[in-house]
Amino acid sequence: MEKREELYRGKAKSVYKTDDADRLILLFRNDTSAFDGKRIEQLDRKGMVNNKFNAFIMQKLEAAGIPTQFDKLLADNEVLVKKLDMIPVECVVRNYAAGSLVKRLGVEEGMKLNPYTFELFLKDDAKGDPFINESHVVAFGWGTAEQLARMKELSLKVNEVLSKLFDDAGLLLVDFKLEFGVFSDGSIVLGDEFSPDGCRLWDKDTKKKMDKDRFRQGLGDVIEAYEEVANRLGVPL
Numbered sequence: 001m002e003k004r005e006e007l008y009r010g011k012a013k014s015v016y017k018t019d020d021a022d023r024l025i026l027l028f029r030n031d032t033s034a035f036d037g038k039r040i041e042q043l044d045r046k047g048m049v050n051n052k053f054n055a056f057i058m059q060k061l062e063a064a065g066i067p068t069q070f071d072k073l074l075a076d077n078e079v080l081v082k083k084l085d086m087i088p089v090e091c092v093v094r095n096y097a098a099g100s101l102v103k104r105l106g107v108e109e110g111m112k113l114n115p116y117t118f119e120l121f122l123k124d125d126a127k128g129d130p131f132i133n134e135s136h137v138v139a140f141g142w143g144t145a146e147q148l149a150r151m152k153e154l155s156l157k158v159n160e161v162l163s164k165l166f167d168d169a170g171l172l173l174v175d176f177k178l179e180f181g182v183f184s185d186g187s188i189v190l191g192d193e194f195s196p197d198g199c200r201l202w203d204k205d206t207k208k209k210m211d212k213d214r215f216r217q218g219l220g221d222v223i224e225a226y227e228e229v230a231n232r233l234g235v236p237l
């Protein structure tokens with residue numbers, strides 16, 4: 001397997017072609033962004049921690065029957081993945097109120113949501129990743145009703161599997177964001193990454209934030225918290 005030219009450079013990862021038309025390499029950089037890319041900093045070890053964390057989670061999900069992009073770890077900062085035609089919609093599942101939900105609805109942070117909520121956002125930094133609903137996805141052609149139904153089904157299954165996994169490690173899975181894409185065989189597959197950059201994790205007892213909110217809110221010890229989460233889960237770093 002050979003690494004070819006850079007296809008795309010995102011805010012946190014770079015995407016490379018390979019000699020296999022169905023495979024890409026994701027390179028996790030140390031760049032850490034917040035507020036739709038308006039604030040960017042370099043955090044030591046972040047690329048490595050997120051790459052290994054993501055590989056661990058994707059393999060747990062795959063074992064639970066969720067189709068993921070994961071193929072194999074190539075290096076500390078690189079992973080080989082299935083090449084997907086990404087659907088530009090972020091699927092967000094929330095178990096407790098936090099972030100934009102608190103701002104939008106004025107509810108208290110930490111309020112238990114019963115049941116969980118499922119939300120969609122358009123992946124478009126220039127527009128501030130606006131809140132959208134299922135009819136927008138179909139009307140604007142970002143995905144079909146069938147694809148959307150599958151994305152929702154898989155998102156809720158991910159919630160089930162990971163809520164338990166984090167609970168066993170003494171952590172609350174507050175919320176998370178997923179991106180899906182279409183593989184060459186037409187199936188919907190979980191893409192991008194699952195890491196503390198794209199979810200909220202709180203210590204079950206102290207409610208200490210262990211995710212990217214430490215960066216957004218200037219709480220410090222960002223990567224130290226990511227590493228503690230990884231250690232609690234048994235992710236080899």
Ligand SMILES: Nc1ncnc2c1ncn2[C@@H]1O[C@H](COP(=O)(O)OP(=O)(O)OP(=O)(O)O)[C@@H](O)[C@H]1O
Pocket residue numbers: 008009010011012013014015024069081082083084085086123124125179181191192193
């Ligand atoms: N398996 C995959 N196949 C194709 N593209 C992928 C895959 N996994 C992730 N991507 C895309 O690669 C990019 C990853 O880079 P990164 O997460 O840094 O970008 P981003 O800044 O969040 O996204 P964007 O610049 O698109 O808003 C994203 O655009 C993501 O949708």
Ligand SMILES: [Mg+2]
Pocket residue numbers: 010011012192
């Ligand atoms: Mg991203």
